[in-house]
Amino acid sequence: MRALFVKPQRSAWRRWFWALIILLPTAMALLSLVQNQAFFSDNFGVHDWLTDRKNNTITEQVPLSFAPTALPLPPAPAATTPLSPPVALEAPSPADPPAPISQEQVIAEFLNEWAANWSAKNIEAYFAAYSKHFKPESNKTLRDWALERRQKILGKSRISVRVVDPIILSADQQVLTVRFTQIYESDRLQSTSPKILVLNLSEENWKIQREYTP
Helix, strand or coil: CHHHHHHHHHHHHHHHHHHHHHHHHHHHHHHHHHHHHHHHHHHHCHHHHHHHHHCCCCCCCCCCCCCCCCCCCCCCCCCCCCCCCCCCCCCCCCCCCCCCCCHHHHHHHHHHHHHHHHHCCCHHHHHHCECCCCCCCCCCCHHHHHHHHHHHHHCCCCEEEEEEEEEEEEECCCEEEEEEEEEEEECCCEEEEEEEEEEEEECCEEEEEEEECC
16 A cells, blocks of 8 residues: 555655656746746837737727928919000091292292302303303303303402392293392402392293393
8 A cells, every 4th residue: 555655745746846857847838938928018019019019909000190290371463553544545636738939939949049059159050050051141152151150250269249129020930020239249249139030930040131230
């Protein structure tokens, strides 16, 4: 009976011994696992995940969202002043037609130009004031009269001729008679005398047809 009693004790001790030998590594592994769990829980949130799994709760991880960067707004358009309606321009009033030149003005300009050419000894322009049908005094021919006038005009060193107070004595469409006072000065002679010219309208220009002293 003693042998039977002791043997079982040895057998139980052996079982505990081998159980301890087997369980010790398992316990150490579990301890290491617990330590690793604490490490991962602190650093990677494993504890929260395990807790959620334990409570059968699935936590949806929402990706981080970044607030959109506010883009600068375009500058507000500058205030524009409304264009005023176009002002209607007044049409320029037609210019008044020039006053017609009187016959007295035409004759006065003709006489002044004739005296100016005579004073300047511009002999060709002086002769241009006379008609081809001019009738000289003293029964001279037109050729002789022209030669005599050329010598007298060009032979003077100084000539001044002025026409004063022209008056139209008679006029029609083709022939006009004018009277004036002629003031003549040269290096040899000074005279003031009345003169009469008979003008003939030839090719729209007045020409001297007769010249004499009354």
